[in-house]
Amino acid sequence: MTSALRWVPLESNPELFSSWSSSLGLDTTKYEFCDVFGLDDELLAMVPQPVHAVLLLFPVTEAYEAKRHKDDEGVIESDKPEGDGELLWFKQTIGNACGTIGLLHALANTSASETLPKDSPLATLFADARPLAPVDRAALLQTSKSLAQAHTQAAASGQTAAPSADDKVDLHFVAFVRHPKTGDLVELDGRRKGPVNRKVKVEEQKDLLKLATSWIRDSYMALDPTEVNYNLIALSEVQQ
Numbered sequence: 001m002t003s004a005l006r007w008v009p010l011e012s013n014p015e016l017f018s019s020w021s022s023s024l025g026l027d028t029t030k031y032e033f034c035d036v037f038g039l040d041d042e043l044l045a046m047v048p049q050p051v052h053a054v055l056l057l058f059p060v061t062e063a064y065e066a067k068r069h070k071d072d073e074g075v076i077e078s079d080k081p082e083g084d085g086e087l088l089w090f091k092q093t094i095g096n097a098c099g100t101i102g103l104l105h106a107l108a109n110t111s112a113s114e115t116l117p118k119d120s121p122l123a124t125l126f127a128d129a130r131p132l133a134p135v136d137r138a139a140l141l142q143t144s145k146s147l148a149q150a151h152t153q154a155a156a157s158g159q160t161a162a163p164s165a166d167d168k169v170d171l172h173f174v175a176f177v178r179h180p181k182t183g184d185l186v187e188l189d190g191r192r193k194g195p196v197n198r199k200v201k202v203e204e205q206k207d208l209l210k211l212a213t214s215w216i217r218d219s220y221m222a223l224d225p226t227e228v229n230y231n232l233i234a235l236s237e238v239q240q
Contacts, residue, residue: 005093005094005095005142006094006095006096007094007095007096007097007100007148007151007152007155008096008151008152008155008156009096009098009099009155009169009171010099010100010151010154010155010158010173011099011155011158012055012057012099012173012231012233013158014032014033014034014035014233015033016154016157016158017033017055017103017154017233018032018033019153019154019157020100020103020150020151020153020154021033021103021107021122023149023150023153024120024121024122024125024146024147024150025116025117025120025121025122025123026107026112026115026116026122027115027116028238029238030112030115030237030238031052031112031115031235031236031237031238032048032235032236032237032238033055033233033234033235033236034047034048034233034234034236035232035233035234036054036209036213036232036233036234039213039214039216039217044209044210044213047209047234047236048234048236048237048238048239049206049209049236049237050205050206050208050236050237051205051206051208051209051234051235051236052106052110052111052112052177052178052205052208052235052236052237053105053106053107053109053110053112053175053176053177053208053234053235054175054176054177054208054209054212054213054216054232054233054234054235055102055103055106055173055174055175055176055232055233055234055235056173056174056175056176056216056220056230056231056232057171057172057173057229057230057231057232057233058171058172058174058220058229058230059170059171059224059227059229059230060170060171060172061170061223061224061227063223063224064220064223064224067223068191068192071196072192072193075193075194076193077134077193077194078133078134078193078194079133079134079135081130081131081132081133081134085130086179086180086181087109087179087180087186087188087195088104088105088108088109088126088129088130089105089134089137089188089190089194089195090104090105090108090129090134090137090138090141090190091134091135091137091138091190092138092190092191093138093139093141093142094141094142096169097141097151097190098172098173098174098190098191099151099154099173100147100150100151101141101173101190102173102174102175102188103175104125104141105175105177105188105190106175106177106235107122107235108122108126108129109175109177109180109186109188110177110178110235112235113126121144121146121147121150125140125141125144125146125147128140134194171229172189172191174187174188174189175187175188175189176188176198176208176212176215176216177208178202178205178208179197179202182197183201183202183203184197184198184199184200184201184202185197185198185199185200185201185202185208185211185212185215186198198215200215209234213232216230216232
């Protein structure tokens with residue numbers, strides 16, 4: 001299921017992500033988005049802990065698409081809400097909306113969601129979406145005026161000139177979180193058939209950044225070693 005609706009892509013920018021989140025109800029005095037400048041230990045140590053989600057922007061190459069299709073072979077796309085009730089996954093049907101989908105995944109599936117005011121746009125959206133099947137959640141996103149407004153404002157406030165909504169963009173966002181019940185590393189991507197359990201145990205929240213970036217290095221960057229168009233942003237608790 002896809003829609004004719006297309007949005008201008010979001011820039012991978014922590015200040016922009018914070019503005020997007022704040023406009024929809026996140027208290028950015030408690031949670032912040034931070035650049036991850038590299039995968040070396042000393043660069044990872046610069047990221048405030050604990051990290052609750054890692055957002056990856058990566059190039060959609062032929063090698064990646066081949067791997068994605070192979071991974072999804074035999075996987076039946078869910079037509080019901082997630083059985084354990086712990087994860088909230090959004091299917092992407094709006095063109096170029098992967099930045100917003102990634103942000104929704106990062107905030108809905110971490111402790112950040114617990115701090116949202118009950119009458120905030122994000123809290124309302126998450127509450128309305130949770131009992132729905134994925135196809136109906138996608139329809140909910142298509143009709144959300146507050147979400148469309150936040151995306152439009154964020155897309156217009158980037159540091160670089162934004163492409164047109166009709167432009168073909170070969171970059172995509174996904175989010176990595178720690179499963180709240182099992183502690184497994186979970187990849188959330190609106191182009192897949194549901195949440196993808198990467199079978200990596202994240203024993204403590206502070207381990208998420210190291211384990212997620214290790215997975216990204218070995219499973220994404222290793223596919224195309226000459227590619228450099230990767231960007232990582234972490235959702236962290238603000239250090240008091």
